[in-house]
Amino acid sequence: MMQRLKDTRYKLSGAMSSSNNNDGGLQHLRNATDDDVPAVTYNNPSLSMHSILLHSAVIFFTFLAICTMAAVAAFQGKWFGVSGGTGFTLFLLLLAFLLIIVIFSIPLIYHRWDKGRNIARFLAQPRAMFILHAFGTILQAIATFIVTISAWSNPGCKNPDDDKHAKDLGDDYKNGLGSWCRTKKASAVIDWLALAAWVGLLILSGLAFRKDRQDHREPAFIPPSSPTRLESGMDRPYSSVGDDDVFADKYEASPAPQRVDDVYAQPRPYSYGRPGVFAQQEQAAMSRPSVDAYGAFDGDMPGARMEQSRTMQMAYSDPYADVRAQVMADGGFGQPTPPLQQANFSSHSPAPGRQGYPGY
Structure with missing residues (x-):
């Protein structure tokens, strides 16, 4: 008997799962080797024993209230x-009863027959459960106040002769009026018990909804502080205006912009003065190592200024052209080819001529 009650508890508690699961709280957990836990349950069931008892109490007391109001x-x-x-009270009680049946039975139906997955996923959300429980509490509260006011304010319940239908309906009506008033007062008491159960469900769902919001709340964005942001001026404080002077001690004064007249001047770190164009190019070129360790292409690098390299100076005098011209002049075929004229390139050191070429 205890084992059967334990299995029933696990089935009811596993019907609705926690909203912290990624799949909306409907992920199955199969563990056929455990004797105490059924083979098919849900991970982290959110329907605790208190929630099961409150749902059962709402169903029970609402059903009794419907029966008494039907009488x-x-x-x-x-x-x-x-x-x-x-009639309006009966309508509210029936609507609240259908609502609690849907809330409690849809997860069980999905758990047992795998039907109604979308509705079960919707009911597994704490926000949805909080809204539905709030709606059911409002319905039950309206019905409870109507029955309570009617049962204790009817003059026929205090004195049958004071009822407005007593003279027209005779003694049989007066004799049954006392039983009718007791039934109505009992219905009011049952409505209050059902309302208390609804309020308990509303509190539990509200706590679950609050916890879900706190778990999914993202921290505020904190911008990073780096030298790059300082150079770009993103972290530069605002100028104090009016009442903002009280915050002047919380920030350090930014350096004043300085004028740079030399185009080759190196830019100062953390300064807001704009350097020259050639200074930026020279800094970018010198920040990386040279591709040629021997300085063969130093004249082509942006940081070499206007001076030509040694290799480029020798390339202006083609040795092959000189040898070919000498062969043709000594008796080669055809007319001798005049040597190529050296281009006039202005540099600090002149290019070596034919006599200065050392050979291979």
């Missing part, structure tokens, strides 16, 4: 017709 409506229908307040 009250039957007595009225027998003698003079069902009143509007009684």
Whole structure:
């Protein structure tokens, strides 16, 4: 018997899962080797024993309230017709009863027959459960106040002769009026018990919704502080205006911009003065190592200024052209080819001529 009760508890508690799961709280957990836990349950069930008891209490007391109000409506229908307040109260109780049945049974149906997955996923969300429990609490509260006011304010319940239908309906109506008033008062008491159970469900769902919001709340964005941001001026404090002077001690004064007249001047770190274009190019070129350790292409690098390299100076005098011209002049075929004229390139050191070429 205890094992059967334990299995029933696990089935009910596993019907609704925690909203912290990624799949909406509907992920199955199969563990057929455990004897105490059924083979099919859910991970981290959110329907605790308190929630199960409160749902069961709401279903039980709402059903009793419907039965008692049906008896009250039957007595009225027998003698003079069902009143509007009684009919409206029955409608509210039936709507609240259907709501709690859907909330409690849909996860069980999905758990047992794998039906209604979308509705079960919706009911597994703490926000949805909080809204539905709040709606059911409002319905039950309206019905409870209507029945309570009607049961204790009806003059016929205090004195049957004071009822407005007593003279027209005779003694049989007066004799049954006492039983009708007791039934109505019992219905009011049952409505209050059902309302207390609804409020308990609303508190539990509200706590779960609050916890879910705190778990999913993202921390505020804190911008990083780096030298790059300082150079770009993103962290530069605002100028104090009016009442902002009280915050002047919390920031350090930014360096004043300085004028740079020399185009080759190196830019100072953390300064807001704009350097020259050639200074930026020279800094970018000198920040990386040279591709040629022997300085063969130093004249092509942006940081070499206007001086040509040794290799480029020798390339202006082609040795092959000189040898070919000498061969043709000594008796080679055809007319001798005049040597190539050296281009006039202005540099600090002149290019070596034919006599200065050392050979291979």
